[in-house]
Amino acid sequence: MPKITDFEIHDVRFPTSLSGDGTDAMNTECDYSSAYVTLKTDTDLVGHGMTFTIGRGNDIVCTAVREVANRLVGKDTEELFSNMGKTWDYMMSDPQLRWIGPEKGVIHIASGAVNNALWDMYARARQKPLWKLIVDFTPEEFVNSVAFRYISDAITKEEALEMLKQKEATKKEREELVREIGYPAYVTSAGWLGYSDEKVARLTKEAVAAGFNHFKMKVGANQANDLRRGKIIRSIIDDPQHLPPGLKPRDPNGPDLKGKNAGPTGAVLMIDANQVWDVPQAIEYVKGLEEIKPWFIEEPTAPDDILGHASIRKALKPHGIGVATGEHAHNRMVFKQLLQAEAIDVCQIDSCRLAGVSEVLSVLLMAAKFGVPVCPHAGGVGLCEYVIHLSLIDYIAVSGTMERNVLEFVDHLHEHFVTPCSINSKGRYNVPTNANEGYSIEMHKSSIAEYEWPSGSYWVSAKAGKP
Numbered sequence: 001m002p003k004i005t006d007f008e009i010h011d012v013r014f015p016t017s018l019s020g021d022g023t024d025a026m027n028t029e030c031d032y033s034s035a036y037v038t039l040k041t042d043t044d045l046v047g048h049g050m051t052f053t054i055g056r057g058n059d060i061v062c063t064a065v066r067e068v069a070n071r072l073v074g075k076d077t078e079e080l081f082s083n084m085g086k087t088w089d090y091m092m093s094d095p096q097l098r099w100i101g102p103e104k105g106v107i108h109i110a111s112g113a114v115n116n117a118l119w120d121m122y123a124r125a126r127q128k129p130l131w132k133l134i135v136d137f138t139p140e141e142f143v144n145s146v147a148f149r150y151i152s153d154a155i156t157k158e159e160a161l162e163m164l165k166q167k168e169a170t171k172k173e174r175e176e177l178v179r180e181i182g183y184p185a186y187v188t189s190a191g192w193l194g195y196s197d198e199k200v201a202r203l204t205k206e207a208v209a210a211g212f213n214h215f216k217m218k219v220g221a222n223q224a225n226d227l228r229r230g231k232i233i234r235s236i237i238d239d240p241q242h243l244p245p246g247l248k249p250r251d252p253n254g255p256d257l258k259g260k261n262a263g264p265t266g267a268v269l270m271i272d273a274n275q276v277w278d279v280p281q282a283i284e285y286v287k288g289l290e291e292i293k294p295w296f297i298e299e300p301t302a303p304d305d306i307l308g309h310a311s312i313r314k315a316l317k318p319h320g321i322g323v324a325t326g327e328h329a330h331n332r333m334v335f336k337q338l339l340q341a342e343a344i345d346v347c348q349i350d351s352c353r354l355a356g357v358s359e360v361l362s363v364l365l366m367a368a369k370f371g372v373p374v375c376p377h378a379g380g381v382g383l384c385e386y387v388i389h390l391s392l393i394d395y396i397a398v399s400g401t402m403e404r405n406v407l408e409f410v411d412h413l414h415e416h417f418v419t420p421c422s423i424n425s426k427g428r429y430n431v432p433t434n435a436n437e438g439y440s441i442e443m444h445k446s447s448i449a450e451y452e453w454p455s456g457s458y459w460v461s462a463k464a465g466k467p
């Protein structure tokens with residue numbers, strides 16, 4: 001049986017700050033980066049994983065990844081796979097590393113990279129894409145893979161088992177349907193804050209023509225600008241002339257759009273403030289954007305402020321605007337409390353801020369129990385590749401619905417992955433089907449050689465002033 005013998009780590013950074021990609025009210029200059037790890041064994045079996053940062057500090061995460069990955073060296077892979085929940089507990093409980101978390105910050109996202117690499121290896125070992133490995137689990141195997149510590153006041157193993165059993169009989173038909181029609185998506189990359197109005201308008205038109213009907217725009221730096229840009233986007237997405245040929249406007253009162261503030265063509269706009277406001281300021285500012293009819297405001301305030309989110313949600317409810325958060329929610333306990341405090345309408349798990357698949361599964365179970373739709377955070381580099389797997393697990397095995405969900409998509413950097421995600425002609429994610437793609441996060445060796453920081457060919461020429 002294969003044993004983990006070694007690992008390789010790469011600090012890979014892409015110069016997205018040059019084009020304003022990824023910019024928002026808080027993050028004004030992002031070089032999308034990956035702390036990338038490959039776990040190796042004494043056979044051909046490998047596992048790839050990464051976590052995401054926006055540039056400086058990626059080296060610090062790589063150092064932490066080394067420490068976490070070290071704990072797996074010498075371990076028998078089948079023994080680790082046989083109980084991934086136990087393996088996750090083991091990974092989190094280094095008697096000294098724990099002090100520099102616990103379960104938050106650099107050490108936690110580094111644990112995410114390594115846990116994801118191990119899940120990638122597990123899926124490759126079984127010759128299935130990751131989502132398929134997990135949806136084929138029995139309910140017992142599923143609960144054994146979950147991080148349950150500290151959440152039993154919100155969901156017990158027994159309750160989770162019962163919920164999963166109820167979904168068992170209909171898993172197959174959901175899998176068939178989503179393979180055929182794809183998983184609903186929304187687009188963020190038309191509305192970055194650093195883009196000009198003309199660029200936003202052009203990209204929005206392109207996104208409508210590509211079949212998307214949910215769009216996210218960045219807000220929070222200047223209310224008058226937000227309103228102007230919001231109206232530009234609304235004028236495009238609400239105008240039937242921009243719909244792709246053959247596509248009819250959707251019923252804004254249909255079950256999948258009901259309550260989402262859909263416009264006349266059935267298009268939905270979401271807004272994202274990336275944590276810029278205090279609580280009262282968030283409420284006032286967002287009320288001022290009511291005219292552009294957002295479905296939700298994302299990250300209105302500090303990501304750890306659970307009760308603050310609850311107050312904002314309560315105040316905005318009469319205005320028909322919901323609250324979403326999660327891309328900076330650093331562990332399952334934050335999600336537990338957001339759900340318990342009725343602070344969110346939409347749960348935005350992050351595939352590698354949480355410490356990997358095992359912790360994500362625990363949040364999927366809690367969100368399903370509380371009846372809150374999961375719309376994962378994606379974008380960055382590699383996140384779209386990851387999250388389609390998580391949404392498929394949610395739909396097929398956990399919540400059983402994709403009616404109100406939309407999965408984030410940004411059109412950046414997919415070319416660096418061996419099995420990139422893709423979108424079909426109806427603006428939905430295709431289902432990954434390659435038996436050897438694991439968690440779809442393997443990066444091309446040539447991309448690593450070019451963008452490794454600071455020694456990759458791109459950065460060497462950039463330093464010499466000639467990229």
Ligand SMILES: C[C@H](O)[C@@H](O)[C@@H](O)[C@H](O)C(=O)O
Nearest residue numbers: 022023024027030188378379
């Ligand atoms: C810095 C990043 O691009 C963020 O702006 C991005 O993750 C964003 O919050 C999102 O929701 O996609």
Ligand SMILES: [Mg+2]
Nearest residue numbers: 272298299327
């Ligand atoms: Mg966001």
